Amino acid sequence: MSWLALVANRLFWFVPTLLGLLTIVFILSRVVPVDPAVLMAGENASAEQAQRIREQFGLDQPLIAQFVDYLHDTIRGDLGRSLYTQQPILTDLAARLPATLELAFAASLVALLIGVTLGILAGLHRDTLLDHVLGIATISCMAVAPFWMAMEFQSLFSMDLGWLPLSGRVQGFPPAQVTGFIFLDALITADAGALWSALQHILLPTLTLALPAAATMARFTRNGVIAAMSSPSVDYQMAMGLPRRVIIWKYVLRMAIMATVTQFGLTFAILLTGVVVVETIFDWPGLGSYAINSILQSDYNAVMGFTLCTGVMLITVNLLVDILQAAIDPRGSA
Amino acid sequence: MRISRRAVFRTVVCSAALLGAVALSLPGGQAEAAESGTTFVFADNSYYNSLDPHTVFDVPSAAMRFNLYDGLYRWVDNPPRLIPWLAESDSVSADGTVYTFTLRRDVKFHDGTPLTAADVVYSVERLIALRKGPAGNFLDVIKPGKTRAADPSTVVFELAGPSAIFLKTLPDILIVNSALVRANEKDGDWGEAWLARNEAGSGSYRLRRHDPVRGFTATRFADHFAGWSDRPIDELEFRTVLDTNTRVLGMMRGDFQGTDGYLPYEQILRLRRSPNVTVLEQETMRIFGLALNNSRPPMNDVHFRRALAYAFDYDGFIKNVLKGSVSRNPGPNPNTIWGTPAGLKGYSYDLAKARDELAQVQGPLRPLTIMALAGLSDSEQAAILFQNSLRQIGIEATVEMAPWTVAASRMAQAETRPDVVPIWKSTFYVDPNNWVGEMFGGRYVARTFSFYNNPAFDRLLDRALVSDSQDERQALYEDMTRMVSDDAAGIFIYNTRWYGPYSSRVEGIRFSPVSHGLDLRWASFKR
Numbered sequence: 016m017s018w019l020a021l022v023a024n025r026l027f028w029f030v031p032t033l034l035g036l037l038t039i040v041f042i043l044s045r046v047v048p049v050d051p052a053v054l055m056a057g058e059n060a061s062a063e064q065a066q067r068i069r070e071q072f073g074l075d076q077p078l079i080a081q082f083v084d085y086l087h088d089t090i091r092g093d094l095g096r097s098l099y100t101q102q103p104i105l106t107d108l109a110a111r112l113p114a115t116l117e118l119a120f121a122a123s124l125v126a127l128l129i130g131v132t133l134g135i136l137a138g139l140h141r142d143t144l145l146d147h148v149l150g151i152a153t154i155s156c157m158a159v160a161p162f163w164m165a166m167e168f169q170s171l172f173s174m175d176l177g178w179l180p181l182s183g184r185v186q187g188f189p190p191a192q193v194t195g196f197i198f199l200d201a202l203i204t205a206d207a208g209a210l211w212s213a214l215q216h217i218l219l220p221t222l223t224l225a226l227p228a229a230a231t232m233a234r235f236t237r238n239g240v241i242a243a244m245s246s247p248s249v250d251y252q253m254a255m256g257l258p259r260r261v262i263i264w265k266y267v268l269r270m271a272i273m274a275t276v277t278q279f280g281l282t283f284a285i286l287l288t289g290v291v292v293v294e295t296i297f298d299w300p301g302l303g304s305y306a307i308n309s310i311l312q313s314d315y316n317a318v319m320g321f322t323l324c325t326g327v328m329l330i331t332v333n334l335l336v337d338i339l340q341a342a343i344d345p346r347g348s349a
Numbered sequence: 350m351r352i353s354r355r356a357v358f359r360t361v362v363c364s365a366a367l368l369g370a371v372a373l374s375l376p377g378g379q380a381e382a383a384e385s386g387t388t389f390v391f392a393d394n395s396y397y398n399s400l401d402p403h404t405v406f407d408v409p410s411a412a413m414r415f416n417l418y419d420g421l422y423r424w425v426d427n428p429p430r431l432i433p434w435l436a437e438s439d440s441v442s443a444d445g446t447v448y449t450f451t452l453r454r455d456v457k458f459h460d461g462t463p464l465t466a467a468d469v470v471y472s473v474e475r476l477i478a479l480r481k482g483p484a485g486n487f488l489d490v491i492k493p494g495k496t497r498a499a500d501p502s503t504v505v506f507e508l509a510g511p512s513a514i515f516l517k518t519l520p521d522i523l524i525v526n527s528a529l530v531r532a533n534e535k536d537g538d539w540g541e542a543w544l545a546r547n548e549a550g551s552g553s554y555r556l557r558r559h560d561p562v563r564g565f566t567a568t569r570f571a572d573h574f575a576g577w578s579d580r581p582i583d584e585l586e587f588r589t590v591l592d593t594n595t596r597v598l599g600m601m602r603g604d605f606q607g608t609d610g611y612l613p614y615e616q617i618l619r620l621r622r623s624p625n626v627t628v629l630e631q632e633t634m635r636i637f638g639l640a641l642n643n644s645r646p647p648m649n650d651v652h653f654r655r656a657l658a659y660a661f662d663y664d665g666f667i668k669n670v671l672k673g674s675v676s677r678n679p680g681p682n683p684n685t686i687w688g689t690p691a692g693l694k695g696y697s698y699d700l701a702k703a704r705d706e707l708a709q710v711q712g713p714l715r716p717l718t719i720m721a722l723a724g725l726s727d728s729e730q731a732a733i734l735f736q737n738s739l740r741q742i743g744i745e746a747t748v749e750m751a752p753w754t755v756a757a758s759r760m761a762q763a764e765t766r767p768d769v770v771p772i773w774k775s776t777f778y779v780d781p782n783n784w785v786g787e788m789f790g791g792r793y794v795a796r797t798f799s800f801y802n803n804p805a806f807d808r809l810l811d812r813a814l815v816s817d818s819q820d821e822r823q824a825l826y827e828d829m830t831r832m833v834s835d836d837a838a839g840i841f842i843y844n845t846r847w848y849g850p851y852s853s854r855v856e857g858i859r860f861s862p863v864s865h866g867l868d869l870r871w872a873s874f875k876r
Contacts, residue, residue, distance in 0.1 A: 050758035062794070064480050065761070098560050100398040101545045110562055167596055176599055181604055182595045187388075188558050275394060298590045300562035307591065308396055313754045332597075 018341055024323055025334045032045065033326050037089075040322045041082050044315050050074075051098055051152065051313040066225035072098060077213035085319065093314035097309075104320035107305065113195035114184055115294070115301030119286050121217055122224035126282060129227035132277055134236025139263065140272065141241055147232065161289045165296040166225045171218060180218055186212040220297040224289050228282045232275055239274030243267040273343060280329075280336040353666070365624075374811070388566075389582045389855070389869065393588040393607040394711075397564050399545040400556065402523040406482035408775060408865055409609075415868040416567060418523035418550035421450055421469070424863040427631050428685055429779045431517065434575075435464065435524060445511030445817055452502045454703065456574045458526040459548070459555040466498030471527035472504075475539045476874035483521040483874075486777070490515060511815045513822060517778040520863070525549045551869035556583055558562045562701075563589040580873040597839065600626050600850050607858075610866055613726050614674040617848045628847040630674060630800075634683040634776040634862040637727060637813035639735065644763040644800040654710040654837035658696040659703035660738045661731075661840055670730050678844035680787040680830050685844070688826035690779030695834060695841055703742045705813055716745040720759065720767035724749040731771040731842065763800045773845065774798065776862040781826040786810055789833050801838045 050066040069075040073084060088095060094104035137149040173181040180186070185197055190209040193200045201210035242248060244267055252262045294303035302321055309317035369442055395409040402410075402418045415423075421436040434437075436450040456464040473496040476484050495507040508515060533543035538550075548556035553575070554567035566586045571577070586789040588605075592594045599605040601623040602673045610629075612620075620626045639661065647653040667677055679695025682688045707714075717739065721732035729750060736746045749767070751759070756772075788798030790810045806829055813825040833839065849866045851858055852875050857873045860866045 016696075051754075052760060053761045055760050062761070064485060067480055097398075099396070101542060102561070107561075110560075114562075115555055166515065169595065169598055174602065182589075182590060182592075188560070188563070296592045297586075298595055298597055300560075300589075303592060305562070311752060311754060347448050 018338065021337060022334070023184050025330075025337060029330055029334075032330060033323065034086075036322060036326045037319060038082075040319055041085070044313070044318055045078055045081075051315065055334055068098075072096075085316075089323070094320045096315045097317045099308075099312055099317075101113065104316050108302065108320055108324050110195070111302045111305045113197070113301060114299060115117055115290055115303060116287055117196055117198065118217065118220055118224065118299060118301060119283070119290060120296070122228065122286050123219040123279075125221055125225035125282065126232055126277075126286070127279075128227035128229075129225065130232025131236050133229070134233040134275070135240055135268065135271070137233065137237040138240025138244070141237075141244075146237075149237075153230035153233045156226045157226070157234075160225055160288045161227065161292050164226065165219070165293055168223055169296070179349070180212075180216050182296075184213065184299055186216075195213075196319055220293050220299055223297075224286055227289065228286055231282055232278055232286065235274045235278040236271055239271030240267055243270035246270065269343075275341065275342060276336060276339055278308075280333040283332045287329065335338050361694055376695070386585055388584040389588045389606045389872065389874075390588055391606065391869075392588050392596045392599055393609050394589070394591050394593065394596065396561060396589050397587060398561050399560070400548055400559055400565065401482075401544040402525070403472070403483070404541065404545070404548070406479040406521070406777075409652060409867075411864045411867040413565070414523055415552070415864045416499075416554045416585060416870070417548050417552040417556055418525070419456070419464075419552050420520045420523050421452075422520045423868075424520055424779060424861050425858050425859060425868070426852070427633070427777075427862060428862060429634075429861050431520070431779070434520070435469075439516070445815070446508045448506040448508070448515065449499070450504050450506075450857055452504065453574055456551055457572055458529070458551045459570055460526065460529060462526055462528060463501075464524060464526075464551050465501040466504040467501070468524050468527045469504045469522075469569060470496050470498050471530070473522060474526045474737075475525070475530070476522060479539055479574065483518075483777075486518040489538065505674040513816055514778065514780050514782050515812050517780045518543060521778070524551065526551070529537055537603075555611070557584075562589075575870070576685060578871065578873060580874055580876070582874065585869060586703050600852070603852065606852040606855055607866075608850050610847040611845065612850070612859075614672055614848075617674070617850070620746075620850045625853055627853045627855075628861065629845045629847075629851060629858060631849070631860045632685055633845050633847040633860075634685055634779070635773050635845040636678050636681070636683055636843070637675070637731075637771070637773050637845060638678075638681075638798075638842045639731065640760075640770045640772050640788075640798045641837075641839055642763065642766045642768050642800055643802065643838055644766075645768070646712050647710055647714055648768055650710050650712060651836050652706045652711075653714075655696075656703045656706035656710070656742065656744075657739070658837040658840050659699045659706065659841070660742055660744075661696075661735055662698040663696075663740055663842060664698065664735055666731060667843055671727065672736065674848075675843040675846050677761060679834075681788055681833055681843055682781045682826070682830060683784065683844045684782075686779065686781060687823050687831050688785065692828040693830065693834060696837070700738070700742055707744075709744055714744065717768040719746050719748045719769040719771070720752050720756055721748060721771055722756055723752045728771040732769075733834060735769065735771075767799065769840075774797075779863065781830070782810075783813065785826060785829050785833060786813070789829070789838055799838050801833065801836075803832065803836070803838075806832050 052065045052074055073081060096103055097107055100107055102182055133149050137146045140146050169181055172179045189197055190200050190204050190206045193203050197213045198210065199211060252266055258297065260280060291303035291306055294301045295307055302324065306321040309321060353800060398414060399405050402414045405563050420433050421434060422431050424432040425432055435452055439448060439450045441448050452466060458464055473491060474493060477491055479488060479492060490508045490512045492509050497505050499505050508843050517674050530540040530544060531547040534540045535542060546559055553570055553573050555570045557566045557568050559565040564587045566584060569581055569583045571769045593616060597619055600608055600620055603625045608712055617628055621628050634825040641654060642648055654740045663853060667675055676684060678684050680693045680831050702834055719732045719736060722728040732748045736748050739746045756770060759767060760770060774784055775790060787793045789806060791802060791807045809825050809829050813822050816822050847860060849858065849860060856875050858866055859869045859871045
């Protein structure tokens with residue numbers, strides 16, 4: 016299959032996948048015995064006030080009608096309004112997406128850097144003390160719950176050592192918004208203080224998110240290296256007398272990296288899942304904390320909007336991974 | 350292009366060194382605490398989604414309502430006092446239906462526009478037209494078009510009938526700048542979309558920035574009519590910090606100068622050990638009890654309910670589970686307000702009496718459902734303790750943990766409401782009607798604690814709501830309280846103590862059970 020055909024194939028499945036996702040989330044959100052109108056009306060409201068809210072947001076309509084309306088509006092780019100912020104969902108998502116993307120990007124970068132490095136080291140030193148130590152370390156990182164790791168980091172780096180901020184995305188309110196990406200905005204507005212502050216604030220949530228992902232990547236990279244080292248082509252190169260470092264650099268790493276790239280799509284999904292918890296603990300104003308709040312308050316449109324947004328991100332990342340795989344090893348796409 | 354391994358290695362090492370350097374930077378973490386010296390940062394566990402004082406009405410929104418806006422009257426201090434705020438004086442007609450208020454003439458909105466009676470009229474009409482937030486307190490008594498401006502400083506309310514609680518609920522009508530809101534109305538929405546993100550008040554603080562993702566900041570309004578002490582706080586920030594541990598650590602580090610006063614008690618004990626934190630303590634008016642669904646058998650049998658009331662271990666719960674952090678409150682009204690008959694003892698833990706009452710139940714018994722509010726330890730622990738006690742008298746109960754969203758929805762109707770819900774009743778206005786009246790009155794069925802159906806109670810309530818005699822009202826509410834206590838219409842456990850954590854650099858916090866320590870115009874940093 017050519018690259019073009021691969022992309023076309025993935026795009027063809029893009030819409031049905033999203034539709035399936037939305038249908039499942041819609042059904043799940045409606046089977047929970049919650050009446051958002053009662054919640055929104057407040058503790059002191061009358062039944063009539065709650066009914067008025069139901070009518071205002073179409074919650075009094077049959078479920079099928081609500082779903083059809085939702086799909087119709089979604090196709091037109093209208094994801095509805097949030098019950099609580101009273102803003103269009105797109106506006107809410109746009110306000111929070113940059114924070115999450117910034118965190119996910121930083122965590123992916125750190126995870127790649129640490130995971131690939133440790134995976135290669137472990138694979139090249141298979142069954143040595145280093146391999147065992149790294150094995151224990153990576154399994155520990157995967158086993159530790161993100162919320163516990165987050166609190167331990169806060170306790171150590173913020174409370175005991177006082178090196179890093181406890182929470183938030185930047186000290187005080189962020190600099191004047193241009194793109195919503197705080198690093199970019201700080202650069203554009205030449206606000207060195209905000210840039211420095213943002214860098215300090217992103218470190219702990221990044222590490223919390225990145226370590227489990229790095230551990231997973233390290234395991235996969237290690238296995239990839241071991242498999243490559245015992246492959247017939249490497250045996251052949253060794254028999255040909257090529258120096259070990261040339262074989263590793265030129266053949267082993269190239270073969271091993273396939274496993275890492277394949278893994279990255281899954282790792283990104285893990286990162287997005289972790290974001291929900293990490294953003295809450297570190298008071299990081301992104302999609303994760305928005306999702307938590309929306310779920311707790313049964314803000315249907317917001318939950319659906321979050322799902323749609325993360326679904327699109329995941330499918331896009333997986334598409335990019337497929338393309339990258341095809342670029343590294345064209346045989347896979349044949 | 351060939352990249353040498355050495356180059357790759359150097360890149361990795363440099364990246365790690367950069368990360369390390371940032372992590373080890375000395376000004377890093379400490380800067381936050383130092384910089385907040387000029388700003389009072391209050392961390393709360395809820396979002397400030399909307400800044401419209403006519404559509405939101407919950408405990409956290411008091412931060413917005415009482416700092417950015419003013420009302421005709423205001424509740425302050427503890428025990429709460431109702432003091433004139435925008436109003437200088439009031440008079441009421443002989444039949445109790447016409448209230449006339451004279452406004453102060455020196456009040457300005459934040460844009461410099463004078464506040465007049467026309468703004469009050471617009472605010473009232475807007476509140477009852479939107480029918481959200483605090484509107485529920487007024488829809489019965491204020492009808493559209495019945496509030497008028499007699500002159501720029503006189504406003505007249507013609508009520509649908511006499512109301513003994515009208516003045517007490519009046520602080521919940523906050524006054525907006527009518528010209529400014531009108532200019533931002535769209536399609537007859539009363540400016541609702543605009544005011545959710547902007548501000549049109551005359552309050553002690555003026556909105557600077559609002560970000561629903563983060564919270565809002567406000568600067569001191571120097572021209573506020575009430576004047577200022579010599580060292581007021583110039584800038585406030587109300588920040589959403591959902592995680593309790595993060596709020597507590599932030600207080601201990603000095604990042605935050607205040608956080609919510611209803612934290613779990615073990616967190617209060619942590620905060621007390623920090624030199625950066627002072628925990629203020631007040632008996633408040635937020636009662637906790639087991640709300641019983643009186644509508645379904647066998648819960649509609651008074652003997653069954655009394656058996657339940659005798660089966661809760663009040664002292665064990667308060668002394669052992671809650672470590673004595675709250676006060677026993679035997680009736681539906683807080684101990685700190687009138688309306689409870691002298692010497693009301695309520696029920697005590699006595700399983701023998703519970704069995705005696707159970708023996709008198711006429712119909713068949715069935716397993717009960719106790720729905721605890723998930724994540725709220727008092728509610729969860731009370732549910733489990735009660736389940737164990739019930740088992741000892743032969744009643745099986747299932748405990749369900751549900752988030753507030755699920756619980757609130759199920760509680761809205763008698764058919765879906767669980768048999769028992771351990772829950773709080775907060776202060777919205779300071780009158781026994783806020784508690785015994787609303788929890789058990791048939792007219793308040795949507796906000797009732799109980800689905801209690803007692804025509805004799807409702808007759809007393811009707812009289813209490815129109816009486817202009819304090820003595821008569823007191824007697825009526827005492828009778829109502831006695832009635833629900835005798836009927837065991839609910840199980841009343843404790844009155845909450847408020848433990849307000851503030852920075853030890855802050856002084857002048859004035860707590861009121863209505864504003865929950867969030868009305869910050871009197872606070873200042875110590876010299």
